[in-house]
Amino acid sequence: MFNKKFLKFGFVFLSGLIVGASVLYGGFRFGLYAPESVGVTPYVTDDEASLLEADLSVFWDVVRIVKDKHFKIEEIEDQDLLYGAIAGVIGSLDDPYSSFFNPSDAKKFSEDIQGSFGGIGAEISIRDNQLLIIAPLKGNPAEEVGLRAGDKILRVDDTPTNNLTIEEAVKLIRGEVDTEVTLLVLRDDWSEAKEFKVTRAVIVVPTLDWEMISDDIAYFRLYNFNASAPQLFYQASFSALLKGANGVILDLRNNSGGFLEVANNVASWFLERGDVIVREKFRSGDEKLFRVSGPNALAKVPTVVLVNGGSASASEIVAGALRDNRDIKLVGEKTFGKGTVQEVETLRDGSSIKISVAEWLTPAGHQIDSVGLEPDVEIEFTEEDIENGVDPQFDRALEILQEEIAKSSRRVLIINL
Numbered sequence: 012m013f014n015k016k017f018l019k020f021g022f023v024f025l026s027g028l029i030v031g032a033s034v035l036y037g038g039f040r041f042g043l044y045a046p047e048s049v050g051v052t053p054y055v056t057d058d059e060a061s062l063l064e065a066d067l068s069v070f071w072d073v074v075r076i077v078k079d080k081h082f083k084i085e086e087i088e089d090q091d092l093l094y095g096a097i098a099g100v101i102g103s104l105d106d107p108y109s110s111f112f113n114p115s116d117a118k119k120f121s122e123d124i125q126g127s128f129g130g131i132g133a134e135i136s137i138r139d140n141q142l143l144i145i146a147p148l149k150g151n152p153a154e155e156v157g158l159r160a161g162d163k164i165l166r167v168d169d170t171p172t173n174n175l176t177i178e179e180a181v182k183l184i185r186g187e188v189d190t191e192v193t194l195l196v197l198r199d200d201w202s203e204a205k206e207f208k209v210t211r212a213v214i215v216v217p218t219l220d221w222e223m224i225s226d227d228i229a230y231f232r233l234y235n236f237n238a239s240a241p242q243l244f245y246q247a248s249f250s251a252l253l254k255g256a257n258g259v260i261l262d263l264r265n266n267s268g269g270f271l272e273v274a275n276n277v278a279s280w281f282l283e284r285g286d287v288i289v290r291e292k293f294r295s296g297d298e299k300l301f302r303v304s305g306p307n308a309l310a311k312v313p314t315v316v317l318v319n320g321g322s323a324s325a326s327e328i329v330a331g332a333l334r335d336n337r338d339i340k341l342v343g344e345k346t347f348g349k350g351t352v353q354e355v356e357t358l359r360d361g362s363s364i365k366i367s368v369a370e371w372l373t374p375a376g377h378q379i380d381s382v383g384l385e386p387d388v389e390i391e392f393t394e395e396d397i398e399n400g401v402d403p404q405f406d407r408a409l410e411i412l413q414e415e416i417a418k419s420s421r422r423v424l425i426i427n428l
Contacts, residue, residue, distance in 0.1 A: 070096070094362065102176075106367050107137040108353055110178060114361035129188040129211040133158055134267045134321075135180065136349070142172040142180050144196075145347055146265035146321030149217045149234055152209045158196065160265055160321030165204055166195035186211050200394070221247040228412060229256040233277065236269025236325040241276045248280055248308060258416045259309060260408050261333075262317040264343060268324030271301075278332045279303045281339070283310050287374040288332045291352060294369075313415035314339050315408045318386060323347035324371075327384055331373030334387070340415075341386040342408040350379025 074092060078084055098111045132151020133144050144162040147153035164172050167183040175183075184192055190211050197204040218240050220232040229251035233240065251259070261281075268274075271289075278288045282303045291299040316330050318341050327346050333339040352369040371379050388411065390404045 097362075097364075101364060101366070104367075106351075107177060108349075108351055109366045110176070110364065112178075112363045112365070116178065117357070117361060117363040129190070130185050130214045131158075131192065131194075131209045131211060132214045135164070135177065135184075136347075137177050140173065142175060142177070145267045145323055148214065149265075151214055152212050156207050156209050158194075158207060158209075159198065160319060161199065163197045164194050165197055166193075168193050188213055219243045219247060221251065223251065223254050223256065224260075224409070227255055227257040227416070228260065228409070229254075229258070230260045230262065232262040234266055236266070236273035236277065236329075238270060238273065240269065240273045244277055244280065245306075252308060257312065257419075258412045259312055259314040260317065260405070260412055261314060261329075262405070263322045263326040263330060264317050264319040264404070265321035266323075266326040267321060267347070268326055268349070271325065271328070274325035274328045275301055275303075278329045279305055279307065280309045281312075281314055281333050282336050283307060286332070286336045289328045290372040290374065290376065291369050292372055298372075310337075313412060313419050315412045315415070316341050317343050317404055317408050318346050318384065319344040319392065319404070320347055320383075322384075323349040327379050328371060328373075330384055331377065331379065334384075335374040335377075340388060340408075340411055341384060342388045342411065343386050343390055343404045344392070345385055345389075346379075346383040348379060348381050348383030350382075 077092070081087070094111070094113045101109050101111045131153045132148040133153035134146045134148070135142060136145050137143070142164045144153070144158055144160060144164065146160045147158045164180070166172060167175075167180060170183055172180055184194075186192060188211055192209050192211060194207045194209060195204050196207055216237065217234045218237055219234065222230055224230045229247075231244070231247060231251075233244070259281075275288050282288070284303050284305060284307055286303045288301045288303060291301070293299075314333065314337070316333055316339055318326065318330050322330065322343075323346065327348070327350065330341055330346065334341055350371040351367045352371065353365050354368050355363055355365045357363045373379065373384075377384075388407060390407050392402070392404055396403055
């Protein structure tokens with residue numbers, strides 16, 4: 012059984028790993044509602060009747076007409092009509108992160124959160140009714156064929172994506188290992204779309220790479236905020252400090268998020284105890300503040316954060332917290348803008364709904380959702396850079412960090428004098 016504390020996310024949907032979430036790990040609570048009754052209530056209570064100020068007789072008229080006149084109604088179960096109606100209620104919210112799962116899809120969703128399967132290794136979402144790649148995952152098929160954050164998926168095999176839900180798109184993209192899926196993709200600086208043939212594989216999601224890039228600068232590349240990240244970051248941070256790190260580059264590019272608790276843990280390394288990490292704002296206007304509780308070991312170490320359009324949710328929480336509290340510079344490109352909180356509620360028949368219940372704000376109160384974070388220093392990463400094997404975003408971050416380290420050294424010298 013899931014630990015509910017650990018299933019409050021900030022994430023983007025992994026088409027190769029976490030399916031059924033419309034994703035973006037957006038602050039996520041699982042299994043909060045599971046009534047014991049499994050029967051169908053034969054009547055509507057007064058409280059239930061008052062939930063909608065609408066003429067429900069219209070709905071029943073439609074059901075009657077469908078059952079009386081549709082020429083293939085014998086192929087449709089009554090339960091399917093009900094599930095279609097529920098999906099319509101959720102769809103009317105016009106929220107890509109709120110979804111309905113029938114019992115079989117709900118079961119797959121629960122299993123997929125814990126498992127691995129055949130996919131392309133890319134995190135996808137819907138923005139302005141367009142299916143797009145949030146981030147390809149390091150070392151997986153999508154990255155290997157050259158897919159990039161921000162790519163628009165126009166077609167999956169022979170199916171156009173303009174009217175697909177994210178769950179429907181995922182079902183098409185997923186498949187047996189070693190089978191092929193063809194994606195028609197449009198990139199912002201292309202004049203026409205191109206086809207990518209991707210061979211599905213068992214997707215492995217990396218967590219953290221790190222190295223000392225000079226005698227005194229540690230480089231952490233964090234790929235997601237999964238459950239193993241706190242321990243790995245702990246080990247890497249203390250190793251870096253023992254090696255004499257006087258500066259840190261935290262690379263959150265193409266990191267689409269993960270558990271909120273993990274984002275808080277990582278941010279806590281860089282901030283002082285009591286600092287606000289993120290605000291959770293509800294429709295009532297009430298806010299819940301998440302504060303630093305430790306370990307603070309890098310709170311005085313000059314730091315620069317790398318971000319891009321694949322940095323979403325938990326990444327935006329961490330980047331926003333470091334900038335608002337310490338004026339740490341963000342270098343790269345504008346982040347994705349996923350700042351809503353989802354809860355999953357299990358219904359009496361095993362189906363479930365995932366629904367947005369709140370939004371994230373940075374410590375200073377800046378909105379994240381649909382807005383993203385503008386970098387302090389904007390540096391484009393071009394096709395030519397990729398072909399030439401150069402990383403101008405990293406190079407600029409390193410320059411800024413070296414300047415910050417020099418300033419910090421001068422301040423220490425003045426204090427000592």
